[in-house]
Amino acid sequence: MSDLSPGYWLFLLDWLIRLAALAWIPTRSAPAAARSWLLLVGFVPLLGLPLYLVLGHPWLAKQRRIRQARASQLIRHRQAGLKQLRWAPQSVEDEVADVARLAERVGDFMPMSGNAVELLDRYDESIARLLADIDAATHEVHLLYYLMYDDGIGRSVANALQRAAGRGVRCRVLLDAVGAKPGLRAWARPLRASGVDVRAMLAGGLAWRSLSRMDLRNHRKLAVIDGHTGHIGSQNLADASFVPGHPNRELVVRARGPAVRQLAALFASDWLIETGEQLEVGGGDGDGAAGTVAAQVLPSGPAYPFQxxxxxxxxxxxxxxxxxxxxxxxxxxxxxxxxxxxxxxxxxxxxxxxxxxxxxxxxxxxxxxxxxxxxxxxxxxxxxxxxxxxxxxxxxxxxxxxxxxxxxxxxxxxxxxxxxxxxxxxxxxxxxxxxxxxxxxxxxxxxxxxxxxxxxxxxxxxxxxxxxxxxxx
The missing domain is CATH 3.30.870.10 (Endonuclease Chain A)
Structure with missing residues (x-):
């Protein structure tokens, strides 16, 4: 055995990795994902296996899953007292009712009537409306965004938050640790110095091992102002041309009414998961009818039991x-x-x-x-x-x-x-x-x-x- 060449041992290791992957990966991944990973491991075992160990399974730390379950329980418990706000279609046989029930069962939030909904599809207009709402805030501003850049729009949002904090408004900001790294690097320190509570979500680097699979990200984009105005959509806190050669076109909903309470609860859920601190999501203006639209927030992510x-x-x-x-x-x-x-x-x-x-x-x-x-x-x-x-x-x-x-x-x-x-x-x-x-x-x-x-x-x-x-x- 001592005369065997290194090539023999490498050949043996390659096949041991392939066989181990064949026995292990399909039990931990969906069939489509398992096929992709097995193909990669089959071609380059010494690279494929380490990549799978790091990126192959969408796992979250037990603490995060427990906190998500706790947040879901709180949302469902507090909605029980808001039956007067529940929206129901004219017929329980209506297919819309099926969708609303499914969304509530998987995402916790019930459909609520009495909302006003604006669709903002012009980039500068939607940012201008967000900045105006922050400048009009008297009590609380909550922002949750995947991406924030050190550019004109990032600077405008940071300045608006500093002005709000200077008026005594309680400002909390959640930014994805990877997507918003430029904004965190540029604005976290001056914002905190102004009294804005800034937190990074799903921290990268060495911290990932104790938190989650390293490429899981919080991709949400929403804002809640004073509990009565909410923004949700596809737009980040960055200039439209933050990717050179690819100026973005977006769509954002500006909402008022009871559904804003749900956006506030979703922010509070992510705040709880990241910090362990439970925020109070009050009623107030957010519960008053602002329009005639029935609406329902749909959250999704690896912390939930379903997709x-x-x-x-x-x-x-x-x-x-x-x-x-x-x-x-x-x-x-x-x-x-x-x-x-x-x-x-x-x-x-x-x-x-x-x-x-x-x-x-x-x-x-x-x-x-x-x-x-x-x-x-x-x-x-x-x-x-x-x-x-x-x-x-x-x-x-x-x-x-x-x-x-x-x-x-x-x-x-x-x-x-x-x-x-x-x-x-x-x-x-x-x-x-x-x-x-x-x-x-x-x-x-x-x-x-x-x-x-x-x-x-x-x-x-x-x-x-x-x-x-x-x-x-």
């Missing part, structure tokens, strides 16, 4: 009878979502997928292109929006349901990121969203099956290889 966003998106697609429009910058669906789209189109539903012609992630773009031909053959319409990087994330079903928030139609959003969306059960909101969607189509290229099928073979190969990594993106 909330994925399950509700599939339910919405399945319940469409006439038309469903989906807008997303990243489209790398799992098998269940892909099947729902295919079945809806084959059943005669007008399914429109609006994507961005430009993309700041080449591997993701190649992977999503691998789905186009299959969807086009089923009758799904695909439009590529050209003027900007379409970063907006929303879905509308028939004439009565809209979902707007931070949720991408990809496996990362469904399984790995903490996300948030607002479900609106209102024909007026859907009509306004349809107008925004029509604006996209005026500046979009419709994909044609015959022309797309004629693309070069090397592109097909690139797409297929990229698609194999769908669960790793």
């Amino acid at each position: 909330n966003a994925r399950d509700v998106v599939i339910a919405l697609i399945q319940r469409a009878r006439e038309r469903v429009v989906l807008a997303t910058p990243y489209f790398v669906p799992d098998d269940a979502t892909l099947s729902a789209l295919r079945i809806a189109a084959l059943a005669g539903v007008d399914v429109l997928l609006v994507l961005s012609a430009s993309n700041n992630k080449p591997l993701t773009r190649w992977a999503q292109e691998a789905y186009y031909e299959e969807l086009l053959r089923c009758g799904v319409h695909i439009a590529l929006y050209r003027p900007h990087f379409l970063h907006a994330k929303h879905l509308s079903v028939d004439d009565g349901i809209a979902l707007i928030g931070s949720i991408n139609l990809d496996i990362r959003s469904f399984a790995l990121n903490a996300e948030a969306g607002l479900l609106c059960y209102d024909a007026g909101v859907v009509a306004r969203l349809r107008g925004i969607e029509a604006g996209y189509l005026d500046d979009a290229e419709r994909l044609d099956l015959a022309r797309w099928s004629g693309r070069p073979r090397w592109r097909r190969s690139r797409e297929g290889i990229a698609r194999l990594a769908d669960s790793l993106m």
Whole structure:
């Protein structure tokens, strides 16, 4: 045995890793993810296994899961006393009722009537409204964002928070430790010196081992001002061109009414998970009727027992009878979502997928292109929006349901990121969203099956290889 060469031992180690991965990975990962990881380990065992140990399983520290369960219990308990705010469709047989029940069971929040909803799809306008609301705050400002940059908009938000804190307003800010690293580096110290409580979520570096899988991120984007005004959508705290060559187009909901209490509770949940401190989510103005829209917050993330966003998106697609429009910058669906789209189109539903012609992630773009031909053959319409990087994330079903928030139609959003969306059960909101969607189509290229099928073979190969990594993106 002592005469055996190092190459022999390396060969033996390679095969031991492959066999161990085959026995272990499928028991800890979904089938699609397991296939991707086994393929990687099969080709490069000495690299694949360490990567799987670090990134292969979306685990969270036990403390975080306990705190999420505690937050969910508090939300459900306190909603029990708000029965007068619960919204119910005219018929319990209504398919809208099914969606609302599902969203409540997986995400804790019940549908509430009496909300006013504005759709802000102009980048500068939505930031201006947020800054104006912070400047008008008299009691409390809570911001929760994935990304904040050291640029003009980051500076404007930091200055508004400092002015609010100077007036005696209690300001709390949660920023993702990785996505908002430039903003944390630039603004955390001066904001704290001004009295703003700034915390980093899901800290990276060496701290990740005791908190979670290192690439899990809090991707939510929301603000709550004085408990009566809320913002939720796709827009970060950064200039529109923070990615060079890809100026963003976004969509943000500015809400007033009882649903703002839910946004406040979601912020309080994340604050509890990060700090261990339980915030009081009061009633006050947030409980008063501000409009006629029925709405419901949908949170999602690895701390929940189910893939909330994925399950509700599939339910919405399945319940469409006439038309469903989906807008997303990243489209790398799992098998269940892909099947729902295919079945809806084959059943005669007008399914429109609006994507961005430009993309700041080449591997993701190649992977999503691998789905186009299959969807086009089923009758799904695909439009590529050209003027900007379409970063907006929303879905509308028939004439009565809209979902707007931070949720991408990809496996990362469904399984790995903490996300948030607002479900609106209102024909007026859907009509306004349809107008925004029509604006996209005026500046979009419709994909044609015959022309797309004629693309070069090397592109097909690139797409297929990229698609194999769908669960790793």
